[in-house]
């Protein structure tokens with residue numbers, strides 16, 4: 001069977017250096033569909049889904065933006081900040097429009113651990129159920145974030 005040309009373009013866009021320096025697949029050798037399905041199944045077991053998570057991540061981003069680059073207390077032991085980097089990125093799934101390069105960092109005050117996500121990352125989670133491949137610098141582990149978001 002001939003490969004779907006639209007899907008081929010998406011897969012190309014995910015590679016390092018096409019849209020972002022590190023790309024979106026990390027070291028993950030699974031197909032895009034396999035990654036999306038696996039993450040969706042894990043979230044399903046926790047009784048949440050990608051859209052619920054994306055909405056919460058947007059709310060947290062909006063709180064973070066009020067800190068103008070400084071950490072803001074998120075309550076219940078978490079801090080958050082937003083760093084805006086110049087420039088914009090398109091969606092690798094070939095959607096129209098561009099996304100700001102805002103990096104949002106959530107820090108657990110208890111152990112100092114941090115994780116980061118971006119505006120484009122929120123979009124890919126919300127619209128495509130895509131949390132990025134394992135090893136991608138901005139992959140969010142769905143189970144980990146779902147557990148953290150329950151506390152915030």
Ligand SMILES: [Zn+2]
Pocket residue numbers: 091092093094095123124127128
């Ligand atoms: Zn998109």
